[in-house]
Every structure is written in C-alpha cells, then in structure tokens.
Amino acid sequence: MGIEKREVPFVVVKRLPRYYRYLGELLRQGITRISSGELSSKMGVTASQIRQDFNCFGGFGQQGYGYNVEKLHQEIAKILGLTHGYKTIIIGAGHLGHALANHTNFAKRGFELVGIFDKNPEVIGTEINSLSVMAMEELEDFCSSNRVDIAILALPKKAIVEVVPRLVAAGIKGLWNFSYTDLAVPDDVAVENVHLSDGLMTLSYKLTEKQKNGD
Amino acid sequence: MGIEKREVPFVVVKRLPRYYRYLGELLRQGITRISSGELSSKMGVTASQIRQDFNCFGGFGQQGYGYNVEKLHQEIAKILGLTHGYKTIIIGAGHLGHALANHTNFAKRGFELVGIFDKNPEVIGTEINSLSVMAMEELEDFCSSNRVDIAILALPKKAIVEVVPRLVAAGIKGLWNFSYTDLAVPDDVAVENVHLSDGLMTLSYKLTEKQKNGD
Numbered sequence: 001m002g003i004e005k006r007e008v009p010f011v012v013v014k015r016l017p018r019y020y021r022y023l024g025e026l027l028r029q030g031i032t033r034i035s036s037g038e039l040s041s042k043m044g045v046t047a048s049q050i051r052q053d054f055n056c057f058g059g060f061g062q063q064g065y066g067y068n069v070e071k072l073h074q075e076i077a078k079i080l081g082l083t084h085g086y087k088t089i090i091i092g093a094g095h096l097g098h099a100l101a102n103h104t105n106f107a108k109r110g111f112e113l114v115g116i117f118d119k120n121p122e123v124i125g126t127e128i129n130s131l132s133v134m135a136m137e138e139l140e141d142f143c144s145s146n147r148v149d150i151a152i153l154a155l156p157k158k159a160i161v162e163v164v165p166r167l168v169a170a171g172i173k174g175l176w177n178f179s180y181t182d183l184a185v186p187d188d189v190a191v192e193n194v195h196l197s198d199g200l201m202t203l204s205y206k207l208t209e210k211q212k213n214g215d
Numbered sequence: 216m217g218i219e220k221r222e223v224p225f226v227v228v229k230r231l232p233r234y235y236r237y238l239g240e241l242l243r244q245g246i247t248r249i250s251s252g253e254l255s256s257k258m259g260v261t262a263s264q265i266r267q268d269f270n271c272f273g274g275f276g277q278q279g280y281g282y283n284v285e286k287l288h289q290e291i292a293k294i295l296g297l298t299h300g301y302k303t304i305i306i307g308a309g310h311l312g313h314a315l316a317n318h319t320n321f322a323k324r325g326f327e328l329v330g331i332f333d334k335n336p337e338v339i340g341t342e343i344n345s346l347s348v349m350a351m352e353e354l355e356d357f358c359s360s361n362r363v364d365i366a367i368l369a370l371p372k373k374a375i376v377e378v379v380p381r382l383v384a385a386g387i388k389g390l391w392n393f394s395y396t397d398l399a400v401p402d403d404v405a406v407e408n409v410h411l412s413d414g415l416m417t418l419s420y421k422l423t424e425k426q427k428n429g430d
Contacts, residue, residue, distance in 0.1 A: 152415075173422055
C-alpha cells in the first residue's frame with residue numbers, strides 16, 4: 001500500500017480516539033481552525049505533544065494559522081479505520097450487551113450495529129434498538145451473508161471458549177472483549193480487551209492524592 | 216504527609232492498574248518473584264519501561280533477583296488507594312448500572328459497593344447483587360450515615376445536571392462518570408470519565424492495520 005502506509009507509534013494511536021472526540025466537538029461548535037495552544041488547554045495535553053502527534057500523520061497545521069479542524073478530524077477517522085463502516089455484532093444480550101447497544105454511539109463513530117445474539121430462549125426475539133435478538137445457532141449464516149467485521153463480546157468468561165472459535169471461523173476480524181480473559185486468536189484477528197475496573201482504580205488514585213493534598 | 220508523598224508521573228499512574236492486575240494474576244499462580252524481563256514479555260512493555268516505572272515508587276527489585284511480586288502488588292495497591300476500602304454507590308440501575316454491579320469485581324479491587332439508586336419506581340426495591348435499589352430521595356441520608364466516598368454515574372447525560380450537585384453536597388469525593396459529558400465539580404472532587412467507544416476505535420485501528428498488512 002506504498003504511500004498510504006505511515007508509521008504511527010502505538011502511544012500516539014492510543015491518543016487518537018480522544019483527539020477524534022475533541023475535534024468532533026469543535027466541529028459541532030462550528031470551529032474550523034484551532035491552534036495547538038488552544039487545543040492544548042482544552043485537552044490538558046502540552047502543545048508540543050499535540051504538534052508531535054499530528055506530525056506523525058502529516059501535520060495539517062500551517063505556521064500561524066493553526067489546524068484545519070475538519071481535515072484533521074477526517075484524517076484521524078481514516079487512520080482509525082472509522083471510514084470503513086465496519087459491521088458489528090454484539091454477542092450477549094444481558095445487561096452489558098444491552099447497555100452497549102444503547103449507550104455506545106456506534107453510528108456516530110462509523111460502526112454499524114447489525115445484529116445481537118444470545119443463547120437464552122427468553123431473550124431471543126426481543127428487541128434492542130430495533131434489532132431483534134438472534135439465536136446463537138444463526139451466527140454463522142448471519143456473519144457470512146452480512147460480512148460482519150467486528151464482534152463485541154459481552155458474555156461471561158466461561159462462555160467465551162466456545163464462541164470465539166466460531167466467530168473466527170465465521171470470518172470475524174476484530175473482537176472487542178469485555179469478558180476479562182485473554183483470547184487465543186489467529187494473527188489476522190485484532191483484539192481489544194476492556195478492563196473497566198482500570199478506570200475505577202485511576203479514580204481511586206486521584207481521590208487518594210486529593211485527600212493527601214487536602215491534609 | 217511528608218515521607219509518604221512521592222511524585223509519580225500521571226503516565227505511570229495510568230499504567231498502574233494494568234501492573235496491578237498482572238501481579239495479582241502472578242500471585243494467584245503462586246509466583247513470588249519475577250524479573251523485569253519476564254514481566255516485560257508477559258505484558259508487552261519493554262523491560263526498561265518497567266524498571267523506570269517501578270523506580271518511581273521505590274523499586275522493589277534487587278539486581279539479579281527480580282521483583283518481589285507480593286510486595287510490589289501491595290505497594291501498587293497502596294498508591295492506587297485500593298487499601299482504603301472506598302465505599303461506593305451506583306446511581307442508575309438501568310442496564311449499565313446493573314452490568315457494572317454484576318461485572319466489575321468491586322470487592323476484589325478493594326471497593327465496597329454499598330448502595331444502588333434509581334428514580335424509576337418500577338426498579339426501586341428490586342435486588343441487584345443482594346442490594347435493594349433505593350429511591351433517589353434516600354441519597355443524602357444514606358451517604359451521610361454510610362460515609363460514601365465514590366459514586367458511579369450510570370445514568371443519562373440529561374439526568375446528570377441535578378444529580379451531581381446533590382452528590383457533591385452529600386460529601387462524595389470521587390465520580391466515575393459513564394455519562395459522556397463533562398462535569399463541573401469543586402477542586403476537591405476527583406472525576407474519571409469513561410469513554411467506552413475509545414476502545415472500539417482502537418480496535419478499529421488495529422483491524423485496519425492488519426488488513427493493510429495482509430494486502
């Protein structure tokens with residue numbers, strides 16, 4: 001892919017979703033240009049880090065003119081793959097699956113939620129976000145006829161073992177894993193593990209620091 | 216607090232929950248010592264970064280002997296404030312609140328979930344994890360008699376505006392915020408905002424890179 005290919009360090013990649021959200025916010029406010037200094041104070045990141053980060057994928061700033069918000073937003077969307085319109089399914093229609101279907105703004109981030117699956121007969125057929133929950137037996141057929149890219153794993157650890165191989169065999173290329181367990185998948189399958197409690201621990205740190213400083 | 220106080224850079228702090236989880240895993244496997252090299256290959260972080268990070272809070276390694284897993288685990292717990300046993304409540308007993316009450320392993324991370332609140336009469340009085348959902352009217356009395364430290368905000372954006380000031384007035388010092396909106400709170404209140412879709416965007420990046428490399 002010659003010129004398309006750029007080397008973006010993973011620490012920078014980890015910051016891209018946040019930049020993407022902020023730039024989207026600016027666009028909604030009708031702001032078309034912003035300096036690294038202004039962006040810096042809004043985001044609590046140093047201006048020099050912002051400049052370095054944006055240089056990783058071509059800059060988009062002009063000395064003295066700031067950044068073109070829309071171009072930058074589009075470029076980050078492209079790097080993050082949000083422009084692909086990845087098709088997504090949720091496995092597990094329990095409280096977590098339900099919450100994810102309702103709360104995560106899939107469409108806004110370029111993901112298309114096309115199906116929700118569960119093995120519980122009481123849940124199958126119920127509607128979540130105008131999608132009817134499907135039975136696990138329908139998984140393979142659905143994935144192949146809909147060319148699904150991403151599966152969100154919102155089911156317990158012990159259920160994972162048999163589901164993941166089926167997803168991989170069905171051609172799923174990305175797993176967003178809420179099951180708190182390591183997944184063994186082939187090299188061409190991407191995995192992102194979610195550890196919700198990490199955020200709670202970070203909060204605990206901040207709280208503890210504030211209380212120390214308040215002493 | 217003189218000698219207790221150490222300067223740990225926030226980038227290091229952000230990595231502590233992950234170290235804490237890995238070290239806990241090693242303890243459960245009965246491993247008492249580990250070298251930075253071994254830890255490095257398990258965690259996908261360079262050995263020199265691990266050494267630098269651990270030096271921020273006193274080291275705990277001995278040249279050639281590796282790290283004492285239990286001591287390190289305890290020290291990180293202390294820095295993260297997990298040894299305080301912070302009392303925690305969840306505001307919002309919808310799908311997200313329900314999922315958080317069930318999935319996040321509060322006790323294991325040192326947090327005590329003491330109450331769940333909702334304003335929906337149909338939900339009030341139902342049981343989640345042997346806690347009976349309370350009415351929002353009970354919030355202030357409950358917080359003051361139970362000395363609650365942390366509130367988890369699992370409710371919609373629009374409901375946040377009136378709830379946060381009540382929590383702050385009731386003495387809550389930490390907010391774990393799932394509402395996708397910025398909170399205005401006094402300086403002595405710590406906030407950690409959760410942006411679930413950041414993980415999905417990171418997955419999308421990985422997936423896109425793998426597909427490029429597979430071309």
